[in-house]
Amino acid sequence: MVYSITKITGEMPFCEVFLKGMAMDKWQKRFFDLARLVATWSKDPSSQVGAVIVDDKKRIVSVGFNGLPIGVKDTEERLNVRELKYELIVHAEANAILTAPKSVAGCTIYVYPYLPCSRCAGAIIQSGIKKVVVEDRPIPDRWLDNFNLAKTILTEAGVEVDILPINER
Numbered sequence: 001m002v003y004s005i006t007k008i009t010g011e012m013p014f015c016e017v018f019l020k021g022m023a024m025d026k027w028q029k030r031f032f033d034l035a036r037l038v039a040t041w042s043k044d045p046s047s048q049v050g051a052v053i054v055d056d057k058k059r060i061v062s063v064g065f066n067g068l069p070i071g072v073k074d075t076e077e078r079l080n081v082r083e084l085k086y087e088l089i090v091h092a093e094a095n096a097i098l099t100a101p102k103s104v105a106g107c108t109i110y111v112y113p114y115l116p117c118s119r120c121a122g123a124i125i126q127s128g129i130k131k132v133v134v135e136d137r138p139i140p141d142r143w144l145d146n147f148n149l150a151k152t153i154l155t156e157a158g159v160e161v162d163i164l165p166i167n168e169r
C-alpha cells in the first residue's frame with residue numbers, strides 16, 4: 001500500500017506542493033488500471049502491453065495493445081516464432097495512435113508496463129503527443145538500452161516523460 005503524505009497528515013498545503021508530480025493521482029491510477037486491462041487483450045504469449053491516450057480534459061481518445069494488424073490472422077507461428085513476431089506485431093503505443101478516431105496532438109499517453117520502445121517513441125513524437133506517463137518498474141535487461149534511447153529522443157523532442165511510483169493495486 002502506498003500512502004501519499006497528504007493522506008497521512010491531512011490537507012497540509014506544504015505537503016501538497018511537495019508531492020505535486022510525484023504521487024499518482026486518482027485519474028492517473030484509473031488510466032493505468034485501464035492500460036493494464038487493455039494489455040490483457042493482447043494475444044502475444046510473452047509480452048502484453050497496453051496504452052491509453054487521453055486528452056487535456058482527461059477524455060479517453062484511444063487505447064491500444066500489441067498485436068497483429070487488423071485482418072491479419074494470428075496463427076501460432078506468427079505469435080510464437082520470435083523473429084517472425086517482431087516483424088509483424090504492431091506495438092500498443094503505435095496501435096493506439098494509428099487507430100485513434102481523431103488527432104492525438106497535445107494528448108498524454110499512459111503505457112503499461114514499461115516505457116515505449118524507440119520506434120514507438122518516434123511515432124509518439126510525430127503524432128504530437130506531449131506527455132508519456134509510465135510506472136517506475138524494473139526494466140528487463142534486454143530492453144534497457146532501447147528504453148534509454150527512447151527516453152533520450154522523447155526528451156530531446158520536447159515530449160515530457162513522467163515516471164511515477166508504482167501504484168499498489
Ligand SMILES: [Zn+2]
Pocket residue numbers: 091092093116117118119120121
Ligand atoms: Zn514499441
